[in-house]
Amino acid sequence: MTFDPSRRRFFRNAAATISLPFLPSLMPRSAWAACPPTPRRFLAFSYGVGTYIPDFTPPTTGPNWPSTMILDPIAKSPQRSKVLILTGIDDRKLGTVPSPAGGHAHGAAPFLTQVPVTYAINDTRRSSVDQIIARSIATCGPPVLSLSLSVERIRTSGSCDGADCALSDSMSWWQGAAQPTYTTAQAAWDQLYKGFEPGASKVDAERRLKLRTSVLDHVAGELGTLKPKMSKSDRDKVDSALTSVREYEQKLQNLSKAKLSCTIPARPASVTDQRMSTELMMELIKVAFQCDATRVMTFRLTRTGSNLDYRWLLPGAQYTLSHDVSHHSFRARSPDPVAAAKLDSFKKISQWKMSQLAAMIGKLDSVTDSDGKTILDNTVVYSSSEIACGSRHSHWDLPVVMAGSLGGKLVTGQHISFVNPVPVASHMDGNPTGATRRTIGDLFLSVLRGFGVTQPTFGDTGTRPINEIMT
């Protein structure tokens, strides 16, 4: 789809031009930043089973960080100067929490929340950074607060690495409630663009809207009536439903005012192939940002602990299953041919994942935003995995790649290491050292500052923002 800024137009129909009655706001607006003149956006880009740190981490820091085998697609991309590589940043505090779950679930549950897998699934502290950002800009215009996509289907029963599957497979949480994940580009498109009534006359649309808002108000009232009669846990559940009703009301209100800065893209085709689905979803993310249909998205390129078969990428290789080859074992890096073959496959798969990240970043940089910069410039992309090293399930030196400066709020074009020298081989032997290490929670505090959201702590690990990455 081509984007022509001169042809921006309202896509909404009659229903869109009706002004809604003022609904109780989601949260006190004063606690949040004022709406920026140009949209600010967040994209989390996640993939499963970690990477191979020795061939991921650039050995030196600074703007001229040398390329590595796995980061090569990023290093060689035109967006290199808009990328930030961080080393010496951990889930380490979480790694010390005793857990009945395995390493993947242990890293997936806190991925965007920094709340350990061991906390109750409905613990109201379980809120993810994307959802905090989305709610801070809830009244700024985009009708869809946020959207989570996953190329692989999410699991809805059984045990996922010893934990409840929601903790393993849901990235976005708000106060203990898992937010939906859409596993086809079609379903995601429906969330972004469906639900308008192109054929309806204005008067019909007004009536229908009156009916909908009245019903929702009624439902909110009924939930409110229940609350005082319930115990704490049940009240939390009712509160979560109430919040959801209010947020949906807010969405309707936003829809009535929203203007998309593009025409609605065509509904994507239905595909099952991993690569085609990946391409459709990444295109959908770009267009959703371009259209200002939403400003916050999360994307799972591959699932927590993903065991997809990469036969197509590794012709002739004996070992092609993603999780299987991630367990190449450091201890057996001696000349064992099985370990060597698995490691070779794992490195190539890891490099392919970075080529997809580079493609995503490139897409966001290919579109001009309303202020003349690119979409990427006004966005921050956060990319990592639920573990650092596939083989050791380590929660330190996570493979953090960021891109976009969030409208100049964040540093780019660097490799910054919080440990000196760069801990290239930190996963091969022993455990991490260094008091200067930082946490993902600290990183999220910095990102939140970039959105104008000031909070003192983040999850169980964030205590102070990282000055080195803030302009």
Add this chain to the structure above:
Amino acid sequence: MFDGRGMSRFSSWSCVLLLASCAGGIGAEQDPGGMGGTGVPGMGGTGGTKVMPVAVPGRLTLRRLNKDEYNNTVRDLLKTAKQPANAFPEDQAGDGFDTVGEALSFSADLVAALEVAASDLVDELVARPPTDPVRMGFLPCDAVSARNDACARQIITGFAQRAFRRPVQPDEATRLFALWNKVAAAPEVVTAPQPQSFGLKAALMGVLMAPPFLFHLEMDPNPNTAALHPLTAFEFASRLSYFLNATMPDPALYAEAESGALLRDPMVLKKRVDALLGNLKTLSGNFATQWLNFDDIDELNGILDPRVFPMFATAANRNAITAGMKSETLSFFSSLVTEAKPVETFLTADYTFLNGRLATLYGMSAPANPNAMTRTPTTGTPRVGFLTQGSFLFGTSDPSRGNTVRRGAFVLSRMMCTPPPPPPADVPPLEAAKVPKNATARQRLAVHENTAPDCRACHLITDMDAYGLSFENFDGVGAYRTMENGSPIDTAVTLADGKTMLNGPRDLTTYLAQDGRFAPCVTRNLLTYGLGWKFSADEGPAYATWLASLARDRGNSMRSILDVIIESEAFRTRRGEAP
């Protein structure tokens, strides 16, 4: 699933830590005598002379209808063929089941989908012809062509009572009536040809989005105290109906709740349970599929290596065979609920259900009608009980071969409720030099345990390897074989006790049937599914063991376990929560 698929890679440096948890975990869950008794007598007819060893532990968190329950409920309420919940966001599971309140989440997207569903369902109801019985049942009078308050109240009360699965409270009805009038009198609406029709739609949508419809709403008279209190008859009827049929109470059950007979008269309850179990589609389709990890079958189906398993080369064949495997196990599960056999027959049965495709895969003669799942004896064949069915043998496999360790882990976790801890990280692959060319699984495991001797903790002390090796005569898709990589297969194992020697599935399942862990495990899974009870947080396992011991005295069948659960204090009470 990946957690199991990593199972074969154990490292020595972390296995040391696992030794204690492997040994301790089993002892703790196996031994009901270890639980301190409170001496509280059982309620509801399960008592006899036995004394409950633990009080009902934990409490249930408010849970919403899941997608299946929503679809079934609107089907029975409105006789609709729509399945609106298919368009809802995915449900979340807790402890492996999609009925656990802690996990089932709300979101703005769900509210949006619920609103669309409610709107569509009401439109469909109103569009039914005037003589349609469903329409006449819910819209018995005309409140639309002109304002008619008495009729509006009648419609609201009747619809809400049915949808809420209990009598509607006067204040609830009043607020719904106010919603009707507010919408009908709104300036935007009052100019419409039939403003009252907007009021009607709003009120009916209000019912379909109200908490008593969307939630399994059970009220605590004293929400801030943890004392147990009995459910109301309507709450009990709903629990019963959603447990056994995943839907709202039917009119007969509702009437028995209304009259009080359901709680008062054990014979009424028994007959009602008989009737509800006349339809086993939801109990097998919802409970058994989750208990037995059917998700893994679909997962593997997508990545199976067609070079190794040519029968599965085309998607059409793959889907047909795996559908047959599921159907086999679900028919088998249902037969055990219906027939008064010991629950351990699930492991030891000498029959299964086959269609032509499965018979071919299993090397057995096809039934007369190859398209129908047909009950078939397995006496004299290598097959015995669930653990030689394709759904287990296939569902635990790697893309190119069966996974011995994962089979053992499945038996431990799903059949015995004593799961091994998740595998540690950085386990070296088997060193190629030490593995004989074309080694069998047994030889590979032996190399593994010799190279990493301290890994024996979980592999050997839990008998995980021994259980897994018992099934080596079945390949990755469940076909029978006697050779692996050119060597004859040896399934003889000695368990960790050093005494028990087993050879193959018949020995193993006979052993497991006597081991004492299976019936409590089935009970525990049924309690989690049926009540939405997240066991991990409390002392549920001991309670499940206690219920299983009661069921043993009553025939020890799957049905007696269901009966004991339904009669249990846990099923008939709830509690608030001390702040």
